[in-house]
Amino acid sequence: MKKFTIFSINRLSSLLLLLVAGVLFSCQEDDPTTPAEAKAAPVIEAIRSMDPNKADSTFTQSTLGSTIVIKGQNLENTRSITFNGYSASFNTAYASKNYLMVRIPEQTPTVATAATVSNKLVVSNSKGDATFDFTVLPPVPEIQAMSNEYVKAGEPLTLYGKYFYFVKEVTFPGGVSGTNFSTLPDGLSLTVTVPTGFDPTKGDVIVTSESGKSLANARTKLYSVGMVSNFDDKNPFGWGIPASNITNSAPGINPLEGKFALVNMSLPGAYGWSNDKVINLADFGGGQIFPTDPASNYNPEDPIANFEARMEVAVANTALEGIQLQVMTQEATDKEITANIDLKDFVRSTDGRWYTVAVPLADLVNGSTKLAKYGDLLKGNKAGVKNYRAVIINTNSADVPATIAIDNMRIVNITK
Incomplete structure (x- = not known):
């Protein structure tokens, strides 16, 4: 099974950004206003991480706001980059023949905001386009409320919030996983059967999706004291x-x-x-x-x-x-x-x-x-x-x- 890795710009310091840019890309003019005429259409071979320690890892999906490195050919004169049809800004100073760095815009359509999306990354220059199958994931799930904090094993619990897409697991306090979970198409709620063996004193309800894990907050604890x-x-x-x-x-x-x-x-x-x-x-x-x-x-x-x-x-x-x-x-x-x-x-x-x-x-x-x-x-x-x-x-x-x-x-x- 292919292993996906999700990367976020928030995890990188400005110093690392400059360092990686220097390692991956050829020297360009500081602020070229218009890309030069391309000699051939671009080719996308893979998507890589900004992290030098993971530069050999490739992946086909990432979250909104992540910065990725596009590896391929004829990328130095790129004129546009789109994710699901939405244009991304990029600095041509960080474009070389084989590498192109870009941040996925937060406004990019995903299943969280559009009924259907193409799941395509497109790089274009004056000679043509390169299209690559790439899934832009919504942010990590966000639990804003639970239907009933006073639940027992075997009962249904509904979570309300945002971004309940591509859910892989719902974990209850004590580290036990819920069963029979289902989500609505709008991603605003998730219903799960409470498992046996959970302990409300030992943590929070956590939802794990392809985008990552939801964060604990004041609305993710089950009843225990007070x-x-x-x-x-x-x-x-x-x-x-x-x-x-x-x-x-x-x-x-x-x-x-x-x-x-x-x-x-x-x-x-x-x-x-x-x-x-x-x-x-x-x-x-x-x-x-x-x-x-x-x-x-x-x-x-x-x-x-x-x-x-x-x-x-x-x-x-x-x-x-x-x-x-x-x-x-x-x-x-x-x-x-x-x-x-x-x-x-x-x-x-x-x-x-x-x-x-x-x-x-x-x-x-x-x-x-x-x-x-x-x-x-x-x-x-x-x-x-x-x-x-x-x-x-x-x-x-x-x-x-x-x-x-x-x-x-x-x-x-x-x-x-």
Whole structure:
């Protein structure tokens, strides 16, 4: 099987660029404005790396933004270079009879931006063209969100993001590979079956494609720590949660595990209020409901920007346009600080499937009042009561019937 190697200009220093150019290319004028008349049409024999240590390696694909060396004949008077029909800029000072250096433009059409591409590299001079089969790959996969961080082996997990093309493997924390993965033609999502043996404490979900591996970020970790309430064995229930709001069943919604909180009502329009649309976690005895363990994740001195409020949300038969989820807490002067997100930005279907919703704690604000560090959240209000509230808000003018479930309300350190 032919082995492909992917190269990026970002890995090379300017010094290496100049060194390689000096080694590979004959001396030319500093800035020739027009290539001289060619004696014969160009010929492309191979594509090589800019790295001198890999100069003997050849390949037939590379990513956007990579710099490659074209090896062939009659290249010194090249007038144009195109990738999939898109023109690339190049310096004729770095063109010799047998070598030509060029950077693949980021704007080059790939399967990420065009339904069909030619997968052709074309070098032209005054005598003709040379065409070479060459695949320009999109950037490495980028995971921007996961459908549900609270998954178990055997369940489907959908990843949302960009550039899910030519996927070879999906790796779960602990180094085990997912099975039965599939992607949509637009490359914006990937669904995979969660494998047995994964350990959410040991890393991230990583997608490997022909372009390379996705990077770990705040959205690539599966649930493990930070629970405030799972509505089963960890239940600091407070005001706003009547017994009828805690259930293990709802029309069109199956539980993740055990019980969940439920908002099942006609949401009053124009930001109207109702206690039945509020899920409030509080221990009015002054107990600490926010996570402090492990200490490395929940250092009181860490900036509040390191933390997010997260929860799983499932929606059944509800029009989500104009429906928001608000997260609230009280700070040390008793001010209620809040942040709102549009549910449709996270909940991608209304068929009862569960999705993870994330709200940065740094976005909680009341005028100029906000939290500075994690310890500010741990203090609670003047009386020492800690509140973690989720409210479903209807910004539409008319009432909206809604069935919305919430589970696993937690605080997550996104830097760990």
